[in-house]
Amino acid sequence: MAIKDLTHVARHLFLCNGSSCAARGAAASTVALREEIEARGLHECIHTTKTLCNGRCDDGPIVIVQPDGLWYKYMDPAAARRVVVEHLGAGTPVEAHVLYAWGDRAIDDRPVPGVSVPPPAEVTVPRG
Numbered sequence: 001m002a003i004k005d006l007t008h009v010a011r012h013l014f015l016c017n018g019s020s021c022a023a024r025g026a027a028a029s030t031v032a033l034r035e036e037i038e039a040r041g042l043h044e045c046i047h048t049t050k051t052l053c054n055g056r057c058d059d060g061p062i063v064i065v066q067p068d069g070l071w072y073k074y075m076d077p078a079a080a081r082r083v084v085v086e087h088l089g090a091g092t093p094v095e096a097h098v099l100y101a102w103g104d105r106a107i108d109d110r111p112v113p114g115v116s117v118p119p120p121a122e123v124t125v126p127r128g
């Protein structure tokens with residue numbers, strides 16, 4: 001079993017390879033992303049982990065970048081390589097594939113299947 005030195009890791013990418021993302025080509029985007037990381041010598045500072053379902057199958061393949069809190073949708077090999085070059089390399093998210101950024105109030109107008117979230121309650125600030 002490999003033991004990775006984590007002291008230089010600056011980003012952790014979660015690469016969804018659940019069944020729905022796999023059916024949409026997650027394996028190819030996973031390979032492309034990891035190849036690009038290796039080709040650019042970023043292996044020491046970027047860690048990747050393949051995951052099972054992350055709950056956004058309709059948007060898959062999904063890639064999550066932490067600690068940036070950024071979720072990417074519709075990953076394909078070209079998009080995966082752009083994430084490495086543009087986001088990880090230059091600090092510019094690949095906007096066309098951004099699904100969600102941590103702190104956003106909404107992803108889009110489609111609900112997460114099976115999840116019902118009530119609207120936020122009105123907050124009344126007492127006046128003194």
Ligand code: FES
Nearest residue numbers: 018021053056057
């Ligand atoms: S299988 Fe990837 S989000 Fe569900």
